[in-house]
Amino acid sequence: MMYLKVLIAVIALIEVYAIQAWLSCKHFADMLYFSSFDLKLKVEEQVHNDIGYAPELARFFHNKVFMGYTELLKKYLFFWESNFQALFFSIIGSFGILCGLWYLIHSKQRRLYKLGIIVALGLLPFIEIFSLSLPYLVRIVLLWFPYAAFSIYGLWQFLSHNRRYGWLVVSVLSVISIWYLWAFQGDIFVIFCYNK
Amino acid sequence: MKLSKLLFIAILFIAATVRFYLLDTTPYGLYIDEVSIGYNAQSILASGKDEHGESFPVFFRAFGEYKLPVYIYLTAGAIELFGKNELAIRFPSAFFGTATVAVLYFFVISLFRFIHAKAKNNTIPSQQVALLAAFLLAVSPWHIHFSRGGFEANVALFFYLLGFTLALAFWHKHNIKLLFIACSSFLFAFYTYNTYRFIVPVSILFFLTTVFFKLPKFRKYTIAALSAVIIFSIPMVTFSLSQGGAARFAETSAFTEYKTDTAIDKAFLYPAVFVKDYLSYFSSDFLFSYGDRNGRHQLPGMGLFYRWELFFILIGFFVLLKQKNKTGVCLLIGLLVLAPIIPAIARPSPHSLRALLMVIPLTIILAIGIIASFHKVTRFRIPLVLLFVLVFGYELTLYGHQYLAHYNNVNALDWGSGYKEMAAKAQKYQASYDYIVIEKKLSDAQIYANFYTPSLKATYASDDWKMPESWKGKKVLLIRPYYGNRHEKLSIDQVYLPGPNQDIFAQFWKL
Numbered sequence: 069m070m071y072l073k074v075l076i077a078v079i080a081l082i083e084v085y086a087i088q089a090w091l092s093c094k095h096f097a098d099m100l101y102f103s104s105f106d107l108k109l110k111v112e113e114q115v116h117n118d119i120g121y122a123p124e125l126a127r128f129f130h131n132k133v134f135m136g137y138t139e140l141l142k143k144y145l146f147f148w149e150s151n152f153q154a155l156f157f158s159i160i161g162s163f164g165i166l167c168g169l170w171y172l173i174h175s176k177q178r179r180l181y182k183l184g185i186i187v188a189l190g191l192l193p194f195i196e197i198f199s200l201s202l203p204y205l206v207r208i209v210l211l212w213f214p215y216a217a218f219s220i221y222g223l224w225q226f227l228s229h230n231r232r233y234g235w236l237v238v239s240v241l242s243v244i245s246i247w248y249l250w251a252f253q254g255d256i257f258v259i260f261c262y263n264k
Numbered sequence: 265m266k267l268s269k270l271l272f273i274a275i276l277f278i279a280a281t282v283r284f285y286l287l288d289t290t291p292y293g294l295y296i297d298e299v300s301i302g303y304n305a306q307s308i309l310a311s312g313k314d315e316h317g318e319s320f321p322v323f324f325r326a327f328g329e330y331k332l333p334v335y336i337y338l339t340a341g342a343i344e345l346f347g348k349n350e351l352a353i354r355f356p357s358a359f360f361g362t363a364t365v366a367v368l369y370f371f372v373i374s375l376f377r378f379i380h381a382k383a384k385n386n387t388i389p390s391q392q393v394a395l396l397a398a399f400l401l402a403v404s405p406w407h408i409h410f411s412r413g414g415f416e417a418n419v420a421l422f423f424y425l426l427g428f429t430l431a432l433a434f435w436h437k438h439n440i441k442l443l444f445i446a447c448s449s450f451l452f453a454f455y456t457y458n459t460y461r462f463i464v465p466v467s468i469l470f471f472l473t474t475v476f477f478k479l480p481k482f483r484k485y486t487i488a489a490l491s492a493v494i495i496f497s498i499p500m501v502t503f504s505l506s507q508g509g510a511a512r513f514a515e516t517s518a519f520t521e522y523k524t525d526t527a528i529d530k531a532f533l534y535p536a537v538f539v540k541d542y543l544s545y546f547s548s549d550f551l552f553s554y555g556d557r558n559g560r561h562q563l564p565g566m567g568l569f570y571r572w573e574l575f576f577i578l579i580g581f582f583v584l585l586k587q588k589n590k591t592g593v594c595l596l597i598g599l600l601v602l603a604p605i606i607p608a609i610a611r612p613s614p615h616s617l618r619a620l621l622m623v624i625p626l627t628i629i630l631a632i633g634i635i636a637s638f639h640k641v642t643r644f645r646i647p648l649v650l651l652f653v654l655v656f657g658y659e660l661t662l663y664g665h666q667y668l669a670h671y672n673n674v675n676a677l678d679w680g681s682g683y684k685e686m687a688a689k690a691q692k693y694q695a696s697y698d699y700i701v702i703e704k705k706l707s708d709a710q711i712y713a714n715f716y717t718p719s720l721k722a723t724y725a726s727d728d729w730k731m732p733e734s735w736k737g738k739k740v741l742l743i744r745p746y747y748g749n750r751h752e753k754l755s756i757d758q759v760y761l762p763g764p765n766q767d768i769f770a771q772f773w774k775l
Contacts (some may be wrong), residue, residue, distance in 0.1 A: 117674060
């Protein structure tokens with residue numbers, strides 16, 4: 069058990085290292101933020117291309133309700149973009165989140181408890197998407213800490229269930245994570261952030 | 265006739281309809297590679313030689329790189345049937361795209377003999393998954409899009425999937441013919457699209473090695489098949505090692521984007537670049553929101569899958585990972601893992617055309633996810649199915665609307681729109697002018713003119729071009745991009761792009 073604890077401690081350190089990305093990113097790229105003005109412009113642009121079609125048809129396909137839903141979904145999915153995750157939670161951290169989900173769903177906890185955790189974790193990105201006016205540090209803690217903790221839970225479960233090769237998978241992913249963070253933290257960072 | 269057969273025919277009908285409907289006009293115009301393919305195919309058909317005068321070449325030189333032969337020879341056949349037009353160039357892709365839908369059905373049936381997927385206590389019937397997967401591929405934005413353009417990758421996908429299906433069929437039926445046809449089909453994929461230069465050897469080696477060790481009575485046939493594959497691969501291997509073969513890799517390598525001074529720098533950075541690019545192929549942004557953001561590769565603002573499909577793909581993964589029999593699961597996941605390896609070492613990444621193979625495992629996983637959910641839900645089944653049909657129907661019709669009503673307007677330039685009209689107008693004016701000059705800023709004008717109007721005699725000039733003294737007093741027509749309304753008096757004609765904005769593609773100036 070001792071080596072598992074050491075491995076988890078190393079992973080925790082990697083995830084703490086990844087917090088650098090959060091600290092140096094005060095404002096994410098516009099792709100992540102929802103704006104009703106932007107939505108209005110997009111609807112108008114789409115309707116403009118429907119010249120020659122019945123207005124009802126244009127409105128059926130291009131309206132604020134449906135486009136609002138798709139735009140919101142796009143912003144939400146951006147939070148789960150693989151390179152965003154690799155940079156802001158580290159590769160091993162993202163793997164841990166997936167493992168956490170897997171083992172939570174398979175755990176013997178009450179269904180309501182499991183659902184509560186999944187919904188809470190699922191809704192957190194909306195703090196950023198809707199630019200809720202929270203202090204900067206509170207925002208970071210709300211967005212980073214629950215996922216980091218959940219990721220540690222997932223990796224612990226993974227290692228406990230896969231005694232033979234689990235440590236190897238986790239070690240390899242940890243090395244790749246550190247490699248990735250060193251190589252790209254200053255580089256592809258600009259895709260996701262406006263102010264380093 | 266059994267219901268499943270009727271459904272299968274209906275799915276093929278849908279697949280063919282969405283792939284062939286208005287194929288010649290939507291997308292509007294041929295993009296540069298399509299024209300190059302068409303020009304070489306026409307040349308082969310007319311004289312047996314390519315544009316550089318080489319007789320029946322295996323590799324076609326075009327724009328500083330080499331094109332693989334299968335699509336060009338298929339196009340030559342299509343030009344013989346339909347004449348030299350957009351339909352002929354896109355026909356092989358649309359035809360094999362439709363055929364891929366049929367092959368996918370049989371692939372899933374063969375694969376499920378390994379999977380035995382279960383949801384709750386009910387075994388998921390392979391035929392349900394096969395039919396649903398075929399239907400989902402028939403209406404898949406990713407697959408439709410590349411079936412409606414002259415994309416070699418789409419034909420390569422067909423041959424590869426056919427090879428894989430036949431390999432699985434051989435495994436079950438032990439029919440020697442299937443072994444050799446499977447290897448031939450893999451080889452066709454090998455000679456159709458560059459990405460398969462890696463995937464095909466890996467697949468063939470994996471397949472033949474497994475047969476060699478697991479089915480000892482077929483060893484001599486395995487050795488014979490491997491020998492045949494090696495012999496037929498020699499031209500490609502020699503080509504790949506040559507300067508021309510390496511040129512494409514050097515041109516598109518993902519690593520050239522990063523400055524490295526020493527070997528240590530390279531050893532440190534290159535694996536990380538590969539990981540970054542590889543991950544981008546599994547990004548939600550790429551698959552469900554924007555695709556690879558190349559206007560030629562998907563509709564603007566739409567991903568490669570419908571958004572609602574994400575939920576079922578996740579369920580599909582979940583169901584697959586729970587399977588006790590891992591052979592089929594490993595084959596499926598292996599295909600998904602293998603597909604983006606080569607695309608990830610090229611730039612730009614992600615690239616939906618190079619990673620087209622991913623559509624197959626993801627569509628099957630999606631079908632498994634939907635069928636498993638349907639089996640799992642026992643309460644409110646009818647309202648949930650209605651909701652599902654409503655959401656799917658809406659996204660499907662929205663996709664159709666965006667494709668037919670918007671795509672030609674918004675992405676006309678991505679498809680080389682304007683060049684055909686420009687060449688036709690230039691030819692119309694040829695009789696009335698002594699010289700026709702086309703500015704090189706209309707960068708692909710020459711290849712389009714060669715294809716559409718071979719008799720057009722034009723001079724291709726840089727933008728600092730000055731009229732030679734000897735032309736003084738002659739009638740000269742200058743064709744150039746639209747720079748605004750200066751020198752309006754010189755302008756005698758213009759070519760407009762499709763769409764409500766009436767953008768001008770090129771102006772004709774009488775000098």
